[in-house]
Amino acid sequence: MIFITILLCMVFGYYFVTYLIKALHNDNDPSHGVLAGVFFALWSVAMLEVIGNMNGGSLIDIFL
Numbered sequence: 001m002i003f004i005t006i007l008l009c010m011v012f013g014y015y016f017v018t019y020l021i022k023a024l025h026n027d028n029d030p031s032h033g034v035l036a037g038v039f040f041a042l043w044s045v046a047m048l049e050v051i052g053n054m055n056g057g058s059l060i061d062i063f064l
Contacts, residue, residue: 005046012039 016039 005042005049009039009042009046012042 016035019035
């Protein structure tokens with residue numbers, strides 16, 4: 001689960017960075033905040049998994 005989550009974060013992170021490079025030319029693009037929010041949510045889930053696995057369990061199991 002943690003590897004899938006981190007992999008998804010890396011993929012979305014890649015698209016997020018490439019999107020930022022393209023979006024620097026147009027700061028009025030409304031999807032800019034949406035993509036940043038999606039990446040932040042995925043990164044938060046990954047951090048919950050990392051912290052949970054360090055404690056011997058998984059914090060994400062609370063939410064599933």
